[in-house]
Amino acid sequence: MTQYGFLGLGIMGNPMAANLVRAGFQVVVWNRNPAKCAPLVALGARQGGSPREVAAACDITFAMLADPAAASEVCFGPEGVLEGIGGGRGYIDMSTVDDVTARTIAEAVAERGGRFLEAPVSGTKKPAEDGTLIILAAGARALYDEAAPALDTMGKKRMYLGTVGQGARMKLVVNAIMGGMMAALCEGVALGQKGGLDGAEILEALDAGALANPLFRGKGPMLLQGEYPTSFPLKHMQKDLRLAVALGDELGQPLHCIAAVNETFKRARMAGHADEDLAAVFQVIKQ
Amino acid sequence: MTQYGFLGLGIMGNPMAANLVRAGFQVVVWNRNPAKCAPLVALGARQGGSPREVAAACDITFAMLADPAAASEVCFGPEGVLEGIGGGRGYIDMSTVDDVTARTIAEAVAERGGRFLEAPVSGTKKPAEDGTLIILAAGARALYDEAAPALDTMGKKRMYLGTVGQGARMKLVVNAIMGGMMAALCEGVALGQKGGLDGAEILEALDAGALANPLFRGKGPMLLQGEYPTSFPLKHMQKDLRLAVALGDELGQPLHCIAAVNETFKRARMAGHADEDLAAVFQVIKQ
Amino acid sequence: MTQYGFLGLGIMGNPMAANLVRAGFQVVVWNRNPAKCAPLVALGARQGGSPREVAAACDITFAMLADPAAASEVCFGPEGVLEGIGGGRGYIDMSTVDDVTARTIAEAVAERGGRFLEAPVSGTKKPAEDGTLIILAAGARALYDEAAPALDTMGKKRMYLGTVGQGARMKLVVNAIMGGMMAALCEGVALGQKGGLDGAEILEALDAGALANPLFRGKGPMLLQGEYPTSFPLKHMQKDLRLAVALGDELGQPLHCIAAVNETFKRARMAGHADEDLAAVFQVIKQ
Amino acid sequence: MTQYGFLGLGIMGNPMAANLVRAGFQVVVWNRNPAKCAPLVALGARQGGSPREVAAACDITFAMLADPAAASEVCFGPEGVLEGIGGGRGYIDMSTVDDVTARTIAEAVAERGGRFLEAPVSGTKKPAEDGTLIILAAGARALYDEAAPALDTMGKKRMYLGTVGQGARMKLVVNAIMGGMMAALCEGVALGQKGGLDGAEILEALDAGALANPLFRGKGPMLLQGEYPTSFPLKHMQKDLRLAVALGDELGQPLHCIAAVNETFKRARMAGHADEDLAAVFQVIKQ
Structure with a gap:
C-alpha cells in the first residue's frame, strides 16, 4: 500500500493531513513543533522524526509550509527532504513560494533521483477543512497522476499546468x-x-x-x-x-x-x- | 381587473411585455413603430393608439425606452403620457435614464395627479426573456406594492430604494x-x-x-x-x-x-x- | 484718446487696473462694493456708477470677476454690461469661466452690436501686481489688436487663440x-x-x-x-x-x-x- | 601633481575625460576598445593598459561605464580595478548602477585599502560635453573633497549625499x-x-x-x-x-x-x- 508523508501541520496543513488520514490513506506526519502531531496520531497517522526520515520512508511526501524560507529549510536544511529523497520517490510542495524557490527545489530533488511537483492551492482555512481546495500543480506529470487519489481528497479541483513555476x-x-x-x-x-x-x-x-x-x-x-x-x-x-x-x-x-x-x-x-x-x-x- | 399598459417594445420591452401577457395580465401595448405590436396582440394583448391613450386607460403603465431622450418624448411629447396620467394612476418607467430626467418626469407626473416609480433593471436580453431581471425601484411606495405581481413576473428580484433617483x-x-x-x-x-x-x-x-x-x-x-x-x-x-x-x-x-x-x-x-x-x-x- | 473701463477690483483686478492707470491710460473703474474704487481713484482713475455706465462710456471695457456667476451677473444683470454695450464698443472678460458661459456672453454682446474677447490669464496675485500675467485671448481679432497696449501693460505675454472658448x-x-x-x-x-x-x-x-x-x-x-x-x-x-x-x-x-x-x-x-x-x-x- | 585615471570612453566618458585633459589635469585613460583612447591621447592624455594598471598608477580613478554589468567587470574582472587599488587611493564610479552593485563595489574597494565614491550624474551627452553635469555623490567624504577640482570641471553642480547608495x-x-x-x-x-x-x-x-x-x-x-x-x-x-x-x-x-x-x-x-x-x-x- 502506498505510503504518504505530510510535512507541516499549521492552519492549512493540519486539516489537509487529517482529511488524508480520515480517508484511509497511510500517512506519516512531521512538524517542526512535534506537539502538533498528536491530533493526527490520534486519528491514525504515524509520527516521523525528520523530513529526511519521512521522505525516505514514503512513496509520496507532501509539504505545506508557511513561506519560501520554511520551504527551503525543510528541503535543504539538516535532516531535510533532500537527504531522504531519491529512488524515484515523490515530493509535492503545496506551499506558496516564488518561481525561483520552486525551481531551485525542483532541480535539487531531480538531481537526487526524486520527482517533484509544485502544487500551491487556491483557498484558505475553510476549504482546507472541507477538502475543497483548488490545486494548481506543475512539474512531474506521472507523479501528479499517481497522487490523484490523495489530491482529490484534499481538493475539489486540480489542474496540471506544465513546467514547475506555472503553478505559482x-x-x-x-x-x-x-x-x-x-x-x-x-x-x-x-x-x-x-x-x-x-x-x-x-x-x-x-x-x-x-x-x-x-x-x-x-x-x-x-x-x-x-x-x-x-x-x-x-x-x-x-x-x-x-x-x-x-x-x-x-x-x-x-x-x-x-x-x-x-x-x-x-x-x-x-x-x-x-x-x-x-x-x-x-x-x-x-x- | 387591473389594467396594465406597456410602452416600448424593443429588445427589452418586447419580452418583458410578453411575459406579462403570458402570465395572464390584461395588457395594452404601444410602440412608436406599431408593427412591433403584432406579436404581442397575437399573444392576447390589446393595442393602444398613443402613450396618452394607454396611460388614461390603464391603472398602471410601464415604459421601457431606449434612452433619456425617448423616455422624455414619450412622457412630455404630443399625445404623451402626461396628457393621460392623473387620478392616481401609476406610471413606472423601467428605462435607464439619468437622475435629472427621472426627477423631471416624477415631478410632472405628480403635478398631474399621477404616481411615479423609477424602476431601471439590471440584466440584459436573456434575463428579460426569462423573467429574471433585477428591478431597482424608487419613488411612490404604494405603487411599488401594487405593481408587485407584475414586477415579479418580469424579474426574479426587486428592491425598493427610496426617493426617485436612487434607483438610477x-x-x-x-x-x-x-x-x-x-x-x-x-x-x-x-x-x-x-x-x-x-x-x-x-x-x-x-x-x-x-x-x-x-x-x-x-x-x-x-x-x-x-x-x-x-x-x-x-x-x-x-x-x-x-x-x-x-x-x-x-x-x-x-x-x-x-x-x-x-x-x-x-x-x-x-x-x-x-x-x-x-x-x-x-x-x-x-x- | 481711448477710454478704458475696468469692472471688478478684487485680488487680481485691483493691481491690474492700477497698472493701467499708472501707465497713463484713462480708466473708469467699477466694483460691486464701491469702497474698493478709492485707491484707484487716488491713482487717477475715474469711478463709474454701474457696469452699464462704464460699458457705454468706454471704447474698451475689461472685466476681472470671481467666477462664472459673477461674470454673468455683471453682464446680464440689471444695469449690466449688455445694456451699455453696442456701437462696436469692446468687452474683454479676463475672468476664468467655462466654455458655455464665455460663449453665451459672446453671443449676447455681438447681438447688441458690441465686440467680445475672452482673455483668461495664467498667473496669480504676484504676476498681476508685476504686470507679468500670461493672457490667453480668443474672440474678436480686431479688438485683440486694438487692446494690445493695455494688455501688454497687464501681462508679459499674450496669445490669440481663435474662437471664443479656446482661451478657457x-x-x-x-x-x-x-x-x-x-x-x-x-x-x-x-x-x-x-x-x-x-x-x-x-x-x-x-x-x-x-x-x-x-x-x-x-x-x-x-x-x-x-x-x-x-x-x-x-x-x-x-x-x-x-x-x-x-x-x-x-x-x-x-x-x-x-x-x-x-x-x-x-x-x-x-x-x-x-x-x-x-x-x-x-x-x-x-x- | 595629482594623477587622475579615467576608465570608459563612451558617449559620456569621452567628453568628460576630454574636459579634464583640456583643463590641464594629468589623466591616464583606458577603454575596453583601445582605439577610443586615441583622441584623448592626442589632447595630451596618457594611455593605460588595464583598469588595474590605471588604478595602481593614479591617486584618483574615475569610471564611466555603460551599466552595472560593465561596472562590475571593470572592478572585479581580471586586471580589474580591485587588483590595483589600495594604499588609500580613490575610485569614483560615475556610472549609473543599482544600490546593490554600488555597495558591493564600495565594500570590496574598502577591504583592499582604497576609498570609494559613487557619483552618478544627472544630464546626458550635451551637458557632458559642456561640463554642466549634475553630480550626485555619496561615500568617502574626504575623497569627495579632494576630487572637487576635477568634479567641478565635469559638472556645474555637485552634491554630497551621505552613504553609498544615496546617490543612486x-x-x-x-x-x-x-x-x-x-x-x-x-x-x-x-x-x-x-x-x-x-x-x-x-x-x-x-x-x-x-x-x-x-x-x-x-x-x-x-x-x-x-x-x-x-x-x-x-x-x-x-x-x-x-x-x-x-x-x-x-x-x-x-x-x-x-x-x-x-x-x-x-x-x-x-x-x-x-x-x-x-x-x-x-x-x-x-x-
Whole structure:
C-alpha cells in the first residue's frame, strides 16, 4: 500500500493531513513543533522524526509550509527532504513560494533521483477543512497522476499546468484578479453609501445578478461592520499585487488597473491594516 | 381587473411585455413603430393608439425606452403620457435614464395627479426573456406594492430604494463594479497568457473558487475567441464609468481604481470597440 | 484718446487696473462694493456708477470677476454690461469661466452690436501686481489688436487663440499639466524622504537640471515646511483636473496619468485641504 | 601633481575625460576598445593598459561605464580595478548602477585599502560635453573633497549625499519626477490638440509661465514633429519608473501617479518605442 508523508501541520496543513488520514490513506506526519502531531496520531497517522526520515520512508511526501524560507529549510536544511529523497520517490510542495524557490527545489530533488511537483492551492482555512481546495500543480506529470487519489481528497479541483513555476504563476493571476474585484467592490460600496444607498442593499443587488460571487458574499458584510477578521492577510494580497505588476513589467504586459489597485492596497498596508483581512482596504477607500 | 399598459417594445420591452401577457395580465401595448405590436396582440394583448391613450386607460403603465431622450418624448411629447396620467394612476418607467430626467418626469407626473416609480433593471436580453431581471425601484411606495405581481413576473428580484433617483444611482454602482471586475479579468488573463498559461485554464481556475461568477463565465470565452457579440455595448459601460467618476467628484469619493478602469475603457472606445460588447476592452489591454 | 473701463477690483483686478492707470491710460473703474474704487481713484482713475455706465462710456471695457456667476451677473444683470454695450464698443472678460458661459456672453454682446474677447490669464496675485500675467485671448481679432497696449501693460505675454472658448481650453490644458507636475514633485519628494534623502537637497538637485521651473521653486519649500499659504486653492486645481478629465471624455482622449492625479487631489480636497494651496496635496501623498 | 585615471570612453566618458585633459589635469585613460583612447591621447592624455594598471598608477580613478554589468567587470574582472587599488587611493564610479552593485563595489574597494565614491550624474551627452553635469555623490567624504577640482570641471553642480547608495537613490527620485512631468506634458498636449489648440502655442503658453523648464523646451518640439531622436532612451526611463515603484513598495510609499506613468511608459515600450527618446511616450498617449 502506498505510503504518504505530510510535512507541516499549521492552519492549512493540519486539516489537509487529517482529511488524508480520515480517508484511509497511510500517512506519516512531521512538524517542526512535534506537539502538533498528536491530533493526527490520534486519528491514525504515524509520527516521523525528520523530513529526511519521512521522505525516505514514503512513496509520496507532501509539504505545506508557511513561506519560501520554511520551504527551503525543510528541503535543504539538516535532516531535510533532500537527504531522504531519491529512488524515484515523490515530493509535492503545496506551499506558496516564488518561481525561483520552486525551481531551485525542483532541480535539487531531480538531481537526487526524486520527482517533484509544485502544487500551491487556491483557498484558505475553510476549504482546507472541507477538502475543497483548488490545486494548481506543475512539474512531474506521472507523479501528479499517481497522487490523484490523495489530491482529490484534499481538493475539489486540480489542474496540471506544465513546467514547475506555472503553478505559482497561475496563483498570482488568480490573486491579482481577486485584488481587482475587492477594490472594485469597496469603491462601489463607498460611492453608493456616500450617495445615500444602504450598504446591505448594495450587496443584495450585487448578489442577485451576474456579478454574484462567493468573495463578495464573504467579504461584503465585513465592509458594513467595519471589522476584518483575517482570513487572507491584506499584506499578502499587496505582495501578490506587487509581484503581478513586476511580472507584467518582465513580460511587457501593461496593467493600468491592477497597478492602481496595488497602490491602494499599499496605502492600506501603511495605514495599519497589514495584518487584517484584505477586505480592510475599504478603510482607506471610504475615507 | 387591473389594467396594465406597456410602452416600448424593443429588445427589452418586447419580452418583458410578453411575459406579462403570458402570465395572464390584461395588457395594452404601444410602440412608436406599431408593427412591433403584432406579436404581442397575437399573444392576447390589446393595442393602444398613443402613450396618452394607454396611460388614461390603464391603472398602471410601464415604459421601457431606449434612452433619456425617448423616455422624455414619450412622457412630455404630443399625445404623451402626461396628457393621460392623473387620478392616481401609476406610471413606472423601467428605462435607464439619468437622475435629472427621472426627477423631471416624477415631478410632472405628480403635478398631474399621477404616481411615479423609477424602476431601471439590471440584466440584459436573456434575463428579460426569462423573467429574471433585477428591478431597482424608487419613488411612490404604494405603487411599488401594487405593481408587485407584475414586477415579479418580469424579474426574479426587486428592491425598493427610496426617493426617485436612487434607483438610477444603484444601477450606476452595480455597473461601476462590473466595469472593475471586467478590467481585472482582462488584465489577469492577458498577464497569464503572456506568462505561458492557457486562457481556458485560467477561466477554469477562476470558476472553481471564490471568484466564480456569471459575468466571468459569460464574457471569459469572448476573450479567448477574440469575438465580442454585443450584449452590453462597451460605450455604455464607459459612459456609466464616467458618470460614476463624476458622481464620486460630486460626493467627494475618490475612486482611484474605477478612474483607471474608466480611462482603459475610454481607450477601447476610441480604438474602434465602442459598439462591441464591453468584453472587447480586452483588445486594448492585451496589446 | 481711448477710454478704458475696468469692472471688478478684487485680488487680481485691483493691481491690474492700477497698472493701467499708472501707465497713463484713462480708466473708469467699477466694483460691486464701491469702497474698493478709492485707491484707484487716488491713482487717477475715474469711478463709474454701474457696469452699464462704464460699458457705454468706454471704447474698451475689461472685466476681472470671481467666477462664472459673477461674470454673468455683471453682464446680464440689471444695469449690466449688455445694456451699455453696442456701437462696436469692446468687452474683454479676463475672468476664468467655462466654455458655455464665455460663449453665451459672446453671443449676447455681438447681438447688441458690441465686440467680445475672452482673455483668461495664467498667473496669480504676484504676476498681476508685476504686470507679468500670461493672457490667453480668443474672440474678436480686431479688438485683440486694438487692446494690445493695455494688455501688454497687464501681462508679459499674450496669445490669440481663435474662437471664443479656446482661451478657457488653453487655460485648462496648462492647469492640468501643472497638476501633473505638482503630483510628480510630491510623490518624488515623499519617496526620497522615506529613503533617507534630505528634502532640501532633492529640491536643490531638481533646480540644478533640466527639470528646474518656477513652480517647483515656489511650492517646494511649502512641502518641507508643511505650511501651504494659499496662492492657488487646491479645490480650484481639483476642479480644473476634473474638467480636463471630462473634456478628455468628450473628445475621446484617454488621460491615465491626469485621472490618477485628479483622484489624488480629490483625496486631498476631502481630507480638509480644499482651501489651502494646491501644494497641500503633499499631505495625503506622504501619509 | 595629482594623477587622475579615467576608465570608459563612451558617449559620456569621452567628453568628460576630454574636459579634464583640456583643463590641464594629468589623466591616464583606458577603454575596453583601445582605439577610443586615441583622441584623448592626442589632447595630451596618457594611455593605460588595464583598469588595474590605471588604478595602481593614479591617486584618483574615475569610471564611466555603460551599466552595472560593465561596472562590475571593470572592478572585479581580471586586471580589474580591485587588483590595483589600495594604499588609500580613490575610485569614483560615475556610472549609473543599482544600490546593490554600488555597495558591493564600495565594500570590496574598502577591504583592499582604497576609498570609494559613487557619483552618478544627472544630464546626458550635451551637458557632458559642456561640463554642466549634475553630480550626485555619496561615500568617502574626504575623497569627495579632494576630487572637487576635477568634479567641478565635469559638472556645474555637485552634491554630497551621505552613504553609498544615496546617490543612486537621488537619481531615481529625479528621474521619476522627470517621467511624471513628461507624461503630464504629453497628456496635456494631446488633450489640447484634440480640442483644436495648436501644439506650438501650447508649448509657448507653458514656456511663458511658472511651468517653464528646459525639459519641456527640449522635448516639446519632438511631440509636434513626431520624431524622437534618442537622448535618453524610453526603456531606461521605464526601468527607472519601475524601480521607483518598487522602492515605494519597499519603503511603504504609495505612488498612485508615478505608477500610472510607469504603466503608460510600459505600453510605449511594448509598442515599439523602447529605443526612441522618452518623449516617444506621446505616441501611445495621443493614439
